Amino acid sequence: MPSTVSAMSQKSTENRVFASALAREGARTGTARFLAERRELQSRLWTRTTRVPLAELNGWHCPPEADAFRHESGGFFRIEGLSVHAPDSAVPQWHQPIINQPEVGILGILAKEFDGTLHFLMQLKAEPGNAGGLQISPTVQATRSNYLGLHRGRPVPYLEHFRDPDPTGVLVDVRQSEQGAWFLRKRNRNMVVETTEDVPVLDGFHWLTLGQLHTLLAMDDLVNMDTRTVLACLPRRGPGGAAPGVADDAFTAALWRSLDPASGALHDMRSVLGWITGVRTRTLLRADRAPLSQLPDWTRDEDGLRHRTGRFFDIVGVRVEAAGREVGAWDQPMLAVRGTGLLALLVTPIDGVLHALMHLRAEPGLVDVAELAPTVQCHVDNYEVLPAAARPAFLDLVLNADPAAVRFDTRLSDEGGRFDRVGNRHLIVETGRLPEPPEHRWLPVHQLGALVEHSNYLNVQARSLLACLHALAAPGTTPPHRP
Amino acid sequence: MPSTVSAMSQKSTENRVFASALAREGARTGTARFLAERRELQSRLWTRTTRVPLAELNGWHCPPEADAFRHESGGFFRIEGLSVHAPDSAVPQWHQPIINQPEVGILGILAKEFDGTLHFLMQLKAEPGNAGGLQISPTVQATRSNYLGLHRGRPVPYLEHFRDPDPTGVLVDVRQSEQGAWFLRKRNRNMVVETTEDVPVLDGFHWLTLGQLHTLLAMDDLVNMDTRTVLACLPRRGPGGAAPGVADDAFTAALWRSLDPASGALHDMRSVLGWITGVRTRTLLRADRAPLSQLPDWTRDEDGLRHRTGRFFDIVGVRVEAAGREVGAWDQPMLAVRGTGLLALLVTPIDGVLHALMHLRAEPGLVDVAELAPTVQCHVDNYEVLPAAARPAFLDLVLNADPAAVRFDTRLSDEGGRFDRVGNRHLIVETGRLPEPPEHRWLPVHQLGALVEHSNYLNVQARSLLACLHALAAPGTTPPHRP
Numbered sequence: 017m018p019s020t021v022s023a024m025s026q027k028s029t030e031n032r033v034f035a036s037a038l039a040r041e042g043a044r045t046g047t048a049r050f051l052a053e054r055r056e057l058q059s060r061l062w063t064r065t066t067r068v069p070l071a072e073l074n075g076w077h078c079p080p081e082a083d084a085f086r087h088e089s090g091g092f093f094r095i096e097g098l099s100v101h102a103p104d105s106a107v108p109q110w111h112q113p114i115i116n117q118p119e120v121g122i123l124g125i126l127a128k129e130f131d132g133t134l135h136f137l138m139q140l141k142a143e144p145g146n147a148g149g150l151q152i153s154p155t156v157q158a159t160r161s162n163y164l165g166l167h168r169g170r171p172v173p174y175l176e177h178f179r180d181p182d183p184t185g186v187l188v189d190v191r192q193s194e195q196g197a198w199f200l201r202k203r204n205r206n207m208v209v210e211t212t213e214d215v216p217v218l219d220g221f222h223w224l225t226l227g228q229l230h231t232l233l234a235m236d237d238l239v240n241m242d243t244r245t246v247l248a249c250l251p252r253r254g255p256g257g258a259a260p261g262v263a264d265d266a267f268t269a270a271l272w273r274s275l276d277p278a279s280g281a282l283h284d285m286r287s288v289l290g291w292i293t294g295v296r297t298r299t300l301l302r303a304d305r306a307p308l309s310q311l312p313d314w315t316r317d318e319d320g321l322r323h324r325t326g327r328f329f330d331i332v333g334v335r336v337e338a339a340g341r342e343v344g345a346w347d348q349p350m351l352a353v354r355g356t357g358l359l360a361l362l363v364t365p366i367d368g369v370l371h372a373l374m375h376l377r378a379e380p381g382l383v384d385v386a387e388l389a390p391t392v393q394c395h396v397d398n399y400e401v402l403p404a405a406a407r408p409a410f411l412d413l414v415l416n417a418d419p420a421a422v423r424f425d426t427r428l429s430d431e432g433g434r435f436d437r438v439g440n441r442h443l444i445v446e447t448g449r450l451p452e453p454p455e456h457r458w459l460p461v462h463q464l465g466a467l468v469e470h471s472n473y474l475n476v477q478a479r480s481l482l483a484c485l486h487a488l489a490a491p492g493t494t495p496p497h498r499p
Numbered sequence: 500m501p502s503t504v505s506a507m508s509q510k511s512t513e514n515r516v517f518a519s520a521l522a523r524e525g526a527r528t529g530t531a532r533f534l535a536e537r538r539e540l541q542s543r544l545w546t547r548t549t550r551v552p553l554a555e556l557n558g559w560h561c562p563p564e565a566d567a568f569r570h571e572s573g574g575f576f577r578i579e580g581l582s583v584h585a586p587d588s589a590v591p592q593w594h595q596p597i598i599n600q601p602e603v604g605i606l607g608i609l610a611k612e613f614d615g616t617l618h619f620l621m622q623l624k625a626e627p628g629n630a631g632g633l634q635i636s637p638t639v640q641a642t643r644s645n646y647l648g649l650h651r652g653r654p655v656p657y658l659e660h661f662r663d664p665d666p667t668g669v670l671v672d673v674r675q676s677e678q679g680a681w682f683l684r685k686r687n688r689n690m691v692v693e694t695t696e697d698v699p700v701l702d703g704f705h706w707l708t709l710g711q712l713h714t715l716l717a718m719d720d721l722v723n724m725d726t727r728t729v730l731a732c733l734p735r736r737g738p739g740g741a742a743p744g745v746a747d748d749a750f751t752a753a754l755w756r757s758l759d760p761a762s763g764a765l766h767d768m769r770s771v772l773g774w775i776t777g778v779r780t781r782t783l784l785r786a787d788r789a790p791l792s793q794l795p796d797w798t799r800d801e802d803g804l805r806h807r808t809g810r811f812f813d814i815v816g817v818r819v820e821a822a823g824r825e826v827g828a829w830d831q832p833m834l835a836v837r838g839t840g841l842l843a844l845l846v847t848p849i850d851g852v853l854h855a856l857m858h859l860r861a862e863p864g865l866v867d868v869a870e871l872a873p874t875v876q877c878h879v880d881n882y883e884v885l886p887a888a889a890r891p892a893f894l895d896l897v898l899n900a901d902p903a904a905v906r907f908d909t910r911l912s913d914e915g916g917r918f919d920r921v922g923n924r925h926l927i928v929e930t931g932r933l934p935e936p937p938e939h940r941w942l943p944v945h946q947l948g949a950l951v952e953h954s955n956y957l958n959v960q961a962r963s964l965l966a967c968l969h970a971l972a973a974p975g976t977t978p979p980h981r982p
Contacts, residue, residue, distance in 0.1 A: 029769075120779075120780050183766075183770040183773060183774070184770075186769065186770065186773045187769075189769075189772065189773035189776045189777065190772060190773075190776055191776055191779065191780065205776060205780050251769075283666075285952075286512075286669065286670075286672075286734075286952075287666040287667075287669065289672065289673060289952060289953070290666060290669045290672035290673075291666070293672045293673055293674055293688060294672065296603075296674065297603045297674065297688050383866065383867065384866065384954065384955075469768075469769075469772060470772070470953055471867065471955075472867075472954075472955075
């Protein structure tokens with residue numbers, strides 16, 4: 017009969033994760049060698065894409081009169097139309113295509129201790145929409161169609177570690193949302209599972225510490241979205257108290273304190289949850305299906321389906337040729353965006369504890385109305401065709417930030433299986449303590465950590481920036497500012 | 500500039516709530532006087548209902564060929580049809596009517612200290628479907644239609660305390676589900692707001708301690724469902740350590756320890772959350788709208804819409820005449836069930852800490868697939884027409900329980916605004932430690948308390964029984980067993 021579990025075993029996991037973040041080099045593959053191996057692998061493992069008209073996609077049903085685009089097998093995903101009513105917002109009504117992929121996929125990272133330090137088995141993966149080629153992916157990135165073999169590819173390696181894991185080895189297991197503006201109620205199961213078994217390392221896989229991943233996270237378009245969301249869900253806590261050796265670095269010291277629930281917070285958790293309840297209750301946002309062929313303001317031509325203004329995003333047809341893993345060639349629709357998005361997190365120390373200014377943002381594809389988003393989440397160009405009131409709070413402050421206040425500045429990609437070279441500039445900017453608008457709150461990292469243990473609280477953009485914020489917690493791995 | 504909040508202020512709220520549970524009598528209305536005033540009020544405040552054919556309901560559109568029943572104003576609620584696929588379950592497919600009421604209503608209880616003890620402002624309310632007349636309701640029980648005045652009734656008293664409350668007075672603020680078998684994604688905002696203002700006490704309202712409410716909870720059909728769900732969300736914690744004065748009562752001592760997170764748990768929270776994620780991911784449950792007039796197995800006649808077997812539930816027409824408050828007469832459809840349901844919670848001490856055996860149960864109307872339910876939640880008669888494999892685990896154990904092991908046994912009503920005299924026998928039964936089937940887990944009360952701070956974890960039946968379990972925590976207020 018197992019005895020009751022105390023709080024100690026959780027703390028130990030959190031401390032081991034933090035220790036891995038402090039490990040700038042790994043016991044298996046050094047960071048420089050990892051980057052060299054990636055360059056070498058690029059010649060053997062790649063995808064090449066060409067745009068084709070939607071109607072010509074093999075295996076897909078996308079005629080101009082289609083109410084939805086779908087694969088002939090009924091699997092993978094569908095592109096549907098949505099009619100959105102948000103009567104109290106600056107844009108009270110709009111129509112858009114949206115990706116409907118109701119199955120819950122697995123994003124799983126396998127963990128194991130080497131020389132007493134946690135390492136994570138990362139995969140260099142080619143996805144058709146990747147900017148810059150191979151990106152660092154979770155050990156397993158599998159849709160249900162994938163692991164049921166609907167795509168007639170090879171079995172997904174390492175999947176057995178995630179199918180029915182021993183609970184004592186599960187460090188993370190939570191379903192999280194994807195982009196609520198582009199996906200209808202999509203969720204993935206984010207998992208980190210620790211093993212003590214011998215694990216064969218396949219071509220293109222490497223064991224890396226969290227510290228190594230943090231170094232790599234500062235490089236453009238290298239650590240993929242799925243990795244970032246899983247890393248954001250890892251529980252971690254520093255040694256508590258003042259950060260040793262960083263007493264001269266007020267920012268890092270404030271960030272370390274921010275990892276520790278004992279440091280307190282501007283708003284206690286009860287009032288944070290009450291604020292979320294209040295915003296979700298008063299926000300009116302209704303999303304109804306609409307036929308894709310009749311979406312007002314959307315036009316269809318050889319290049320795809322797009323908004324009459326040319327803004328927001330396009331649905332395009334892509335022909336993929338792949339070398340080195342899985343099926344050799346296929347067609348699919350993808351979502352494409354002109355230009356790079358902006359995700360910015362304003363941070364400030366409050367009573368010596370770093371707080372991030374989170375925006376509780378409603379999106380039509382979210383399961384529960386609104387989730388915490390970065391301070392600013394937008395594509396700046398879109399505001400040229402939207403009412404002035406739609407312009408995000410704090411956008412100008414972010415765009416005009418003093419370079420010395422910029423703590424993180426990297427372009428990181430959205431998922432390359434659905435999005436064609438779509439990415440966002442990730443910015444973390446230190447500011448003074450600004451007043452909170454009704455839908456923004458200053459929260460310390462430990463509150464974000466407590467919320468991300470549950471579904472429906474942090475959106476994928478917030479999780480991506482949370483992973484970046486964690487990357488700033490290890491002195492010496494702090495990425496340089498950009499000029 | 501407010502300073503950061505420590506964990507202390509939360510603890511203080513939890514201890515004040517627990518102290519109110521220990522107060523068997525209140526500073527304002529004694530329990531005996533309260534019951535006498537209820538009897539007196541019954542003559543002035545009542546509803547009388549008669550069944551009428553659905554097609555004759557005034558103000559409602561319910562012809563036999565209707566795809567959905569709806570109010571002519573477009574408000575209140577709709578009755579729609581649902582086609583449910585649950586391919587891996589004992590009943591892989593069925594059709595049913597379901598209530599669609601997408602607006603989030605408020606269930607709010609006002610709290611205030613008298614003589615240093617928290618009291619709660621409770622309303623004696625007549626609802627058309629109430630068994631036994633007036634039931635004890637929250638201070639405010641308002642749908643959005645209600646408070647927008649769609650029913651052309653009087654304004655809802657005390658609503659101003661819940662509309663934009665000072666966060667420091669908010670003890671509970673969380674959206675919780677209703678019956679996932681009967682409501683499509685219905686949620687209510689459960690609130691407890693503390694005030695220090697003078698509050699006029701209107702006719703039929705009384706300030707009661709939690710200890711008084713616990714005494715009243717042991718009486719059949721007296722404390723209504725909305726009150727029970729809000730009470731279940733109250734944070735509470737005992738003084739910790741051994742319960743003073745109850746060293747000779749092992750059950751109460753185990754329950755007190757169960758309120759304290761420091762007592763530990765059979766499964767730590769990370770593995771509980773991982774188990775929930777796993778069940779939600781693997782459970783296939785799809786619910787699609789279907790026209791009400793063409794639901795297979797459902798028939799429509801003068802008496803209403805019902806299943807061909809006569810089981811499950813009926814949709815009936817009701818004409819209501821009301822005296823004493825709000826509108827004097829109206830018609831509406833209601834949901835009616837033959838017989839009384841059974842909600843049973845098995846509890847056992849594990850390492851001296853009381854644990855309850857929770858069932859993670861999928862229901863078609865839930866927002867997130869499955870929520871924690873009581874050990875057994877069913878209408879026993881339904882299993883006469885269902886496959887043997889559908890019979891709930893532990894049902895026979897509950898039905899054959901030793902009377903000496905029964906800690907709570909009371910019939911309590913479902914909400915009287917939608918359900919016509921529908922209720923459940925609430926049973927709490929102490930057992931030995933039984934092995935856990937894959938979709939059951941033993942959880943202590945403090946873990947249930949941590950989960951109920953969030954949406955989508957405890958279903959309304961589990962919250963109702965959690966309120967009953969809390970009622971057993973105050974020695975002396977423990978309701979007697981039933982013969």
